[in-house]
Amino acid sequence: MEIVLFILFGLLAVAAALNLLFQRHPINSALSLVVVMMSLAVLYWSLGAEFLAAAQVIVYAGAIMVLFIFVVMLLNAGEEERTHGSKIAYIVGIPGAGAIFCLLSFAFLSERSQLGSTTLGGYLSSAVSNITEISHILFTSLLLPFEVTSLLILVAILGAVVLARKEL
Amino acid sequence: MITVPIAYYLILAAILFCIGIAAFLIKRNVITIFMSIELMLNAVNLTFVAFAHMWRQVSGQIFVFFVMVVAAAEAAVGLAIIIALFRARQTLNVDEVDLLRN
Numbered sequence: 201m202e203i204v205l206f207i208l209f210g211l212l213a214v215a216a217a218l219n220l221l222f223q224r225h226p227i228n229s230a231l232s233l234v235v236v237m238m239s240l241a242v243l244y245w246s247l248g249a250e251f252l253a254a255a256q257v258i259v260y261a262g263a264i265m266v267l268f269i270f271v272v273m274l275l276n277a278g279e280e281e282r283t284h285g286s287k288i289a290y291i292v293g294i295p296g297a298g299a300i301f302c303l304l305s306f307a308f309l310s311e312r313s314q315l316g317s318t319t320l321g322g323y324l325s326s327a328v329s330n331i332t333e334i335s336h337i338l339f340t341s342l343l344l345p346f347e348v349t350s351l352l353i354l355v356a357i358l359g360a361v362v363l364a365r366k367e368l
Numbered sequence: 369m370i371t372v373p374i375a376y377y378l379i380l381a382a383i384l385f386c387i388g389i390a391a392f393l394i395k396r397n398v399i400t401i402f403m404s405i406e407l408m409l410n411a412v413n414l415t416f417v418a419f420a421h422m423w424r425q426v427s428g429q430i431f432v433f434f435v436m437v438v439a440a441a442e443a444a445v446g447l448a449i450i451i452a453l454f455r456a457r458q459t460l461n462v463d464e465v466d467l468l469r470n
Contacts, residue, residue: 203370210380217387217407226399233403236384240410243377247421249429252413252436259436264406264443271447272399275454280397281461293393297386304382308375315378317371318421333426334433342430349437356441363448366455 202318205246209239224279226272230265237261247318251331377418384411398453398460402446409439 216235223229237260245253308315338346388411391404413432420428450460457465 201370203372206372206376210376213380214383214387217384217391220400220403220407221387221391221394226397226403229400229403233407236407237410240414243380243414244417247377247417249417249420249432252417252429252432255433255436256413259440260406260410264440267443267447268399268403271450275399275451275460277397277399277460280395280400286393289393294390297389297393300389301382301386304385305379308378308382312373312375315374316422317373318377319371330426330429334429337426337430338433345434349434352441353437356444360444360448363445364451 202246205242209242213239213243226277226280227269230268230272233268234261234265237265248330250329251334374418374422378415381411381414381418384408384414396461396463398450398462398465401462402443402450406439406443409435 213236216232216239219232220229220236223232237256241253241256241261244250244256385408388404388408391407392401395401395404413435416428416432416435420426420432453465454460459465
């Protein structure tokens with residue numbers, strides 16, 4: 201059951217990420233990024249993180265991607281021109297990304313038995329739900345960082361308004 | 369019932385992260401480059417959630433929550449910078465934004 205969910209949405213996420221890489225129009229890339237985020241939300245849910253699955257859909261697929269698509273439409277961004285770009289990016293960057301992937305998957309596969317496997321659904325003690333546990337920690341021991349993030353968001357809103365003004 | 373090894377989730381996150389790196393390096397449109405940063409952040413979030421599941425702790429999920437908040441703030445400021453850049457240079461191509469090079 202869970203492996204079917206994992207294979208289905210894992211392949212969907214990888215296919216949409218590759219589509220982001222190969223599409224030339226920013227709107228197509230943005231829509232494939234929405235597909236990646238929705239499939240990741242399903243994977244979060246199957247890992248027992250219901251709150252994060254909901255937050256992923258609302259914050260990432262909802263708010264951030266709408267912002268991206270608004271900017272693409274506002275700036276009337278067309279297809280990107282096919283330039284040669286940076287040679288170093290092709291010569292060093294792409295093999296470097298492949299090497300990072302090989303290193304990471306080698307490390308994960310060699311530690312595979314220690315890492316264990318997953319069980320579908322809630323994984324904390326069954327009496328406490330995932331959201332209860334997160335909110336308990338967030339509002340008691342991590343209250344100060346939580347309040348600081350609200351300040352961060354306020355500063356980000358002000359910064360965005362100031363930067364996007366007509367006369368800078 | 370077949371369970372999924374945690375290593376598979378981590379490898380999926382590694383694949384998404386490396387696609388994000390490749391898109392960051394290949395893409396020439398500044399908005400798409402910004403999207404590939406979001407893709408890399410999402411891949412790291414998946415790693416956090418998988419490890420949180422492995423250790424039966426919510427600390428990893430709280431980390432992801434803070435990453436999401438910071439990503440939202442970063443997206444707002446970054447897109448405002450892109451709008452200011454477009455007003456100044458009339459282009460979204462990163463190859464043409466080379467004022468610091470000369």
